[in-house]
Amino acid sequence: MRHLRALLTALRKRRSTDTDLAARDPGLRRLLDAARAPATAEELDGEKRFVDAYTAERKRAARAARRHRPARIRAVLVPATAGLALLLLTGTAVAARTGNLPQEAQQHAHRLFSALGVPAPRTGTPSPGDTPAPSGPATSRPGPGPAPDVAAFTRCEAWRGAAPLSSHDKRKLLADAGSERAIGDYCEKVRRSASPAPGSAPGSAPTPSPTTPPTPAPAPPPPSSPRQPSPSGSASVSSSPGSSARPSARSPARSPTGPPARASTPARSAAGPAPAGARSPLPPSSGERSPAPRENRSGKARTSAEPAYSSADQPENGRNDPPAARATVPPAKEPSTAGRPQRSVTGPPAEVTDGRRLPSRSARPSPAPVTRS
């Protein structure tokens, strides 16, 4: 203990010796006193300058503090507003992407950002460009009429032999018609009611597609099916109901053999593949959407204007016909309306352009010019 105290004392002495060296050495003390001497006038020369600088700085700082107050408020408000706006935009974008906006807003968003996948609003009448909703009966419709008509038409077509008629459909057909004998009249009535007017609204066209519930979904008809001469196979498939698709899928095998015996109008059912589709209720409705009926209409026009065609027009029209229309081979049982287009395609060119090849036909008109000349 005594040693420790002695050590501490020695340390203190040594430290005090180091720091108080000046006090013990008079020369050093004088030097340090001179170095610590009071300030001279020369040293205090710039006092006013620095005090003025201090005052100016304080004024500037006070002004800056006043200016920074709104900046601080802005620093709080701007991020909050930006965050709120971001939240709002994100919510709107999500709602638009999932189709949960109000109808008009959704339509507007769809028009602007359809490329980003914003869907159209779920309205009752799908636009022609829209794919039919697969929800089936859940989709809203403009009116209740067309759906039962198409179902009944499907059953009638099946009853005529275009497709196998299930027992369920047969029962339903019997229930709708009242009796077995009245089925023919009923189906005729259904056909008339289902065939649209020439200026019918396009909204009736897509209605059959969602309402083909009872029949099992058949394989889609091949694009080269004679019933759908349009080159766009997808459009014709989507627009034609299952009832029309089913016969067309099997028609190559059935149509040559003809309809079953109970078919009241065998020509019509057998003529389904070709331009006779222009008369059946469904192809016209699909014709509103696909260019195929236009070709049919042109074929009709050709038949009606066949004698007036010039030799220059006929080959062109013949070439412009779609391959499916040219390839159609009308059966002998084809009605006159269906046969004329075929003749208009093949007949008139040979008749007009090359009169010498068909002497039997050209023999009659040929004397007339001679007599005139």
Add this chain to the structure above:
Amino acid sequence: MPDDPLADALHAARDGDRRAFATLWRGLHPPMLRYLRVIAADHAEDAASETWLQVIRDLGRFDGDLPAFRGWLFRIARNRALDAVRRRPQPPPAPTTSTASSDAATVTLENDGTAWALGLIAQLPIDQAEAVMLRVVVGLDVATTADILGKRPGAVRVAAMRGLRRLAAHPQVRDRAHPSRQGV
């Protein structure tokens, strides 16, 4: 205590009192300028001006007592002096005037003056000169001095002791210790 009026002045100067700042400046500028004359010689005035301008600019943000303020002030001063020396290197030191002077009256005046003392301190190695100035002349404590110089407190103590011993061994200082020899 002499620091008490400076402590009050520091408090008031932080609040924008012009007179308090003048008091603070009068109390701290002379030792700072002397320290700068030791380490920066001709650049001392420029470094002092830059130091006070920075203090004026940042005084509103300073939060501490008077010892902390003195440490802050001298740290700024040292940095500005080093910057000034780095920018404009000092000219080679002139020969010692005390030995070259032939006029006894001039020698006596210089020896009595602050410039003589600072000139002798400036002849020390720089670490010892800084330690002597900050520890002994300005009166900072070891910790603050070590913090300013970037050294450990023990190194500061050693440097100050060696500097004082070297000064004490200086002939002019020894002559001042024995005034009877001075007139010889």
